[in-house]
Structures are given as structure tokens and as C-alpha cells.
Amino acid sequence: MMLWTVDPAARDAKLAHKAMKKQGERYVWVLIEVACASAPDHLVAVRKAYREAYSASLEEDVAACPLYKDPLLKQFLVRLVSSYRYSGELVDDELARAEAAELHDAVVARKQPLHGDVVRVVSSRSKAQLKATFERYRLDHGKAVDEVLEERRSDQLAAVLKTAVWCLTSPEKHFAEVIRSSIVGLGTDEESLTRAIVSRAEIDMRKVKEEYKARYHTTLTSDVNGDTSGYYNGILLTLVGPE
Template sequence: MCGWCCCLECIHNIPPLNLLFLHFSSAPRTGRDGEGARTLSPMASISVPDPAPSPTEDAENIRKAVQGWGTDENALIEILGHRTAAQRAEIAVAYEGLYDKPLLRTLQDELSSHFKGAMTLWTMDPAARDAKLAYKALRKKGGDRHAWVLIEVACASSPDHLVAVRKAYCSAYDSSLEEDAAACPLYKEPLKQFLVRLVSSYRDGGDHVDGELARAEAAELHGAVAAKKQPLHGDVVRIVSSRSKPQLKATFQHYKREHGKAIDEVLEGNRNDKLSAMLKTAVWCLTSPEKHFAEVIRSSIIGLGTDEESLTRAIVSRAEVDLKKVKEEYKVRYKTTVTKDVVGDTSGYYQGILLTLIGAE
């Protein structure tokens, strides 16, 4: 595999239009008729011109930006950084039709370093992007934080998006996400079982909540978490990996009402327990993803060096979903802004695409 660069031999055959917007369960479809800018998710941070140029016009301008002796990186940021996923997919189709070369391959050939990583991830179909991130997470040594990626993919978006990711994963890598997670030597039980259950789940997308079930399962969670038993034992895995998000929110509300403290606060107190930390990540991704992604951005910046992969992943994956909410959480928790920290820790065109996706503070 090729790091941040997308393995086009693997993903080129994934249809770019048929899996879009499953990621954005709260966002209506966008179009080219002037509706694009108005129908973005209210919590999306990107801005889209209204009306946007046609896919053909955008493709032609991208071609101009990459021809000749140098590449006009700012032009690429201005075009692709201000288009929705559906619009970027249309541009990709138009580009390949006009020039007989995939747009992603062009970006790989013309760009470099972290800027190339951010631009290629941003330009990809969201399901194919998450499939690639999951594939890397299952093969990358260096700590349990790579499990964050799998939890994000499974819990921080819609059930239909996870189905789309699993299809994209099979198409790209000739194996299933669930099987690869089960066979991954990097994760040990019970964390491995937890991750497998999360990535193989399909949660009911309805709004119905069973109050009695929420009360009973809040008691089960308390017995496992607060009583210092195994935080990822069978009952916890079953509840967190199978219940709908509204049902889980009700369960966590019962937990706090009955026991005086939110479950994530209890888990936060067990800082030295990796399994508690992973369960807290899942709870946040399921009910308050802005908390998790604010933490990802902060942890990627603080300390020696910058974790560009994590920083890119958080900003690219949430820019069309809820990055406004992430920025608000970040400001409250860390008393600074995402923009200020990104400016202080990045540079060049890489900084340019990140700031474009972050949008105004």
C-alpha cells in the first residue's frame, strides 16, 4: 500500500456516485442548480459557491492547474475545497471522461507530502475513504489509538454509511472488514471482539426508544463499568454494538440520573485502563462525536511533532458533517480555536486545504 496516497488499482472500480451521502444522515442532497450551498448540513464547515460551476468547467480548470511546468495548488484548493462530495464525484467523472485519466491519479502525480494526502482523501468517495482508513488501521503498529479509526467508522456516522464502507472495503481489498478485524494480530481480546462487533453491526435507524430497556441496560452498564469489572465484557459489547443511537442516549441518560455521573465521566476517570478509554471513545462517537474529534485534533497537535494523519482524518472526515460543532467543542474545552492551532502547527498548501475545510471560526 501507499500510505496516504489512495491505491487506485484497488478503488478505481468503486462507482463514485452510488454510495454517496449515506455518511451524511442529517444532510440533504446537494445539486448544481444553486441548491448546493443552501442544502449543506447546518454543521458543515465548508462553503460552496451558489451556483457552483458545472462539473465539466471544474474539470477543465483542474486540468489547467496541473498542466505545464508547475502545479497551481491554490487553484486546486479553491475548486475541490469548496465542493460537496456529490459535486467532487461529478467532477471526477467529468475529468476522466475528458482526459482519460482518473482525477485521483492526477492528484497523486502532481502533489506531494501531507498536502497530497489531504487532497486525495478529501476527493475520494466518503465510503471508499473510510474503507481505506480502516484498512490502514488494521495493519498499522504503534498503539491502540489506531483502533479509534475503526470506532469512528462504525459509530460516528449513519448505519447505512457503515454498510457502504463494508461494501467499499470488499470491493477494494477482496476481503471483508469484519474478517480482517477478527484476524488482526494488533488487537487482543476483549478489545478485538468489541471492534468486530462494532464494524459488523447494523443499528436500527428509527427513533423509537424503549424506556424500560434503557433503564435495565443502564443498570447492566453500571454493574460492568462502575463496579470495576471488565469494561468490555459481553453485556457491554452487546449493548453498545447493537442498540440504536436514540436508545443508547436514553440508556446513558438513565445511567446519569440513577448514578449521579455520566458514563463517559466514569470512564474518563479510569485513565490508565485502555479498555475503558476505548469504550469512552465509542460512547462519544455514538452520542457526541464532536467531543471525540475535538480530542483527536488536539492530541494530533499537542506534544512533540504533529500527527498529520490524525489531524487530516479528523478535519477531512467531519468537514461536511459537523465540523462547526467540533470547533465549538474545541473552543470551550481548550480555550483556543482549531484555526489558531492548525496555523501554529502546519504550513504551506497543506495548511491551506485544512483551513479551507475548517472554514470561518
Template sequence: MCCWCSCLECIHNIPPLNLLFPHFDSASAPGHEEEEEAAPVASMASISVPDPVPSPTEDAENIRKAVQGWGTDEKALIEILGHRTAAQRGEIAVAYEGLYDETLLSRLQAELSSHFKGAMTLWAMDPAARDAKLAYKALRKKAGERHAWPLIEVACASSPDHLVAVRKAYCSAYDSSLEEDVAACALYKDPLRQFLVRLVSSYRYAGEHVDDELARAEAAELHAAVVTKKEALHGDVVRIVCSRSKPQLKATFERYKQEHGKAIDEVLEGNSNDKLSAMLKTAVWCLTSPEKHFAEVIRTSIIGLGTDESSLTRGIVSRAEVDMKKVKEEYKVRYKTTVTADVVGDTSGYYQAILLALIGPEQP
């Protein structure tokens, strides 16, 4: 099967659209009489969608015009795809393939180049297939703290149902499971590898119930492991972080701060020379305050010599429909500048244009 999950065989094996796209339902499928109704945009998302939104067929036809003939109308592609939700982009892809007997992704790959191609193709993918691809690439890069970030992001910064969809998309695209590939990855050594396996294998309770007594007990276990024993990925830590619901973990971390006078992520940041502590901090942030982590992803991709375009693209594309407004707020508070200003200062051309479309306007 193809690694882009865009061939017909792969398409037949990916999860249903209503699982891949949270806003998708049968009433919004191509051909339905209400197909022009705009899909809702999450309150913390940064992308804008026109009202009324064109039909998937109209968008597909306009994309075809943009990629035909001499040259490519990149501005038109940004104007269409950069202002559609995941569900709408999925409908456009279905309409495009039905009209022109080729996938939208294959056409974008053939027409575009450089970092603009990378950003547009990632954005055009369904979210589960995109995260599966990012995880696959993370397992084939040299070992290092930041190279494991995509695995932790996929496992911790999304919903339990989305992680299931990612695992299904991964199986369809790569003929193996995400869990077994993480377990077999030679780039990471235990206990980090065991921690990553537990994270990507998890299915957390998605409700709001919190057990205060459990939070108190597990806050004590975390302190004993991380501070007393100085084992960031002690078995108790892995069990707690990899199995508890996000509300339960927030309660545990709040109790930790109450009992010990310092937040657990601050304690972990203090262990600056301990890579395992850094990985645990990343998981804690992705589980409870993902805007902190993704602000760091964007900032670290820009500062220093050169720009890490793959990380910059991932950070913006991954959160544009989720919580980019919160990421921008966190970025402004922590770094005393804006995401927009840093992106403008470090990128150019159509690559910059698609990133700015996804970032959206900055609040004063």
C-alpha cells in the first residue's frame, strides 16, 4: 500500500469519515442537498471559513483550474484549501477524485515544491492519516528529544478516538501497527521506549469524573518517583501518565503543586540534563496544556541558525483547527512576540502565505 494513504486500496481501509473528521456526518456528504452548509470551526481554531462555503464540487473544479496549464495558481490553492475544515477538505478530495480520476494529494505533490509542498500536502491529508505519517517519520529519524515529540503529540495532545483513528490509518498505510513499530524502534532505549509504547497504546477515559482521593495518592507516588528516587520514568509514573484520563491527571498535578509547592512540570524542567525528565515534561504538557508544548515547537523551530521547516509546519498545521488561538496567546506571553511576527521573519513566498492563513489574525 502507498505511504501517502491515497491509493484506492488504502482509501478502502481507512476508518469511516465520521471518525477521521469529527464534524463529518452523512448529511454533509458530497451529493447531499445541504452540502453547501459550512462545517463548524472549533472555538480555539485559527482558520477562517467563508460563509456561505462553496460546494465540494465547485472547490474541486477551482482547484483543477489552479493546477492546469502553464504554471500553478498557488494563491488560489491557499484561498481554497487554507480556508476549509478537515471535513470540508475530505469532501473536496472525494469530489476531486470522482471528477478527475486522480487523488488530490497526488496532484498537489506533482504541482508543488519545497516547503510549500510539504505544508499543503500535510494540510490536505485527513488528520488521522497525517498523524500516522508524522509518527512513521519520527520512528525513522535519529534519536533525540525533539525527534520523539511527534509520537508524544499524537498520543497525548488529541482525543482517545483520534488516537484510535491514527492507529487504524497507520496500519492501512504501512502494513504494521504503530505500537509494534514503536516497540521495535532501535532509536529509543528502555525505559523511554516502553513509555512511548504505553502512550501510543493507551485509550483514556474521555469523561469528566475525577477521584480526588486517587489524585492525592498518585501525586504522592509521582513525587516519590521523580524527586525522591530521581526516576522520571519509574514504573509508577508510566502507569499513571499513560492510563489516567486528562481531567484525572490535571487533578493529580494540581494536588502535587498544593502538596509540594511546585508544579511537576517545573520540577521536571529543573532536571535540565535528564532527557527522560524532558520527555515526561513534554507528555505532561501535551496531556494538560498542549498550547505550552506547541508554542515551544514553533519557537524552537525558528530560533538559532536556520529554520526547522518540518517542525514549524507540523506545529502550525497540527493545531490550526484545534487550539491555535491558545497557542498564540501562550507564545505572546512567554516569548514577548507573536507567532505571526516570527513566521514572517523566518519564512517567505507561498510557504509563508499558507502558514499565515492557518495562523489567522493576531489578537491585539
């Protein structure tokens, strides 16, 4: 309820601050979600709320975070949280073709998914332009860029890039995965489950539920219902809504 009732920008600022104090892929996810899964103006509001709450900028705290050892990973995260993307639908097809080739060269040919070209493209282009670039990649190379990155999931940089690609172009895929991974196995990752449902309840929960059902052949509602109880269960199911 505390996450649900607070202002969304203040909530995401708090989540980002907390994520930088814990190690692991799930906490890197939080920064990528804040930077990529919402509108550019929301990220600006988050940065403002972060400054007011912690007397520091989000980007400088990411840059100074000792948990991010890999300099390429740190550079990528700093660029993501400090970006301000064009939010319109205008697309340059020639640019999409050229940058699809650059991405293929980086991700496949050089076996290094986060060198300078990838950081520049993914951290600066509009969501519409990135969708066009990723579609051109699929047409030219016979496989979607996120599928290629998924095959290299054991590589932290590839996994982080795949998360950013999903959050930028189809966030329902990412949040369906977050919810599923928080439920399967022993125990429940209540922190991740709560964050995913609260943050998407008023944005794209319908798409998240559709993606969840298509991928896992069960409903999000039934899995939440089977893994939680009491008032917590009631609040989550209210936010999820009917299937």
C-alpha cells in the first residue's frame, strides 16, 4: 500500500536508491525499468524526485555505485538513467537499417554486446526508432535481437541489454518474466512481485496478463492467488484485475 499510494516518480526514485544498495540481476532490473519502461517525462520527474529526496543526482549515484564493477555496464546504466528520448512516432528508415547492422556487428560478430555503438543506440534513440531498428535487424538477420541476447543469457552484459530492449519496446514481456520469476521455486520474492504489479497496474497490466498467459500457459491471477494469501493477496488481485 505504501508503494501504491505514493507519487509514482517518488516511488521510482526510492526504488532506484534502494536497488543500488543490493547486488544481483534483479536489482539492476529496477534501474532499467525506471529508465526505460515509462515515458521520457516520467524519468525526468524521477530524477527531480531523487535529487529532492537524497541531495544527489540519480546519474551520479549510479556512476559512483561500487556494486557495478564492469565499466561497460556502469556506463550503460548511467546513459540510460540520464537519457531524455524523443517521444514522438517519427522514424528514419535508413538510420534503422544502418544501426541494425551496427547492432549485429556488436552483438554477434564481435561477441561484445555493450561496446560504444550499442550504448549509444539503445540509450539515446526514441522507442519508435528502436522498434524500427529491431524489426530491421529481424528482417535482415532472421532472428530478433532479444532472441540472440537470450541465447547468451549467462553473459551479464547480454542479459542487461536484453532487459533494456524489452523495457523499451515491449515492457509487458519483461514484467511478465519478473512476476513469474518471483513466484516459481521455493518461497516468494515479494519485493519483485509487489513492484511489478504496482508499477504496471495503471499502465499496461492487461498486456502483462496476456503475455503471461501466452508464455506460461496459466493466468497471472491464478499464480498470484496460489502463491500469496491474506490482505496481501487481496490487494495484489485488486491491482491485477480480472482476467
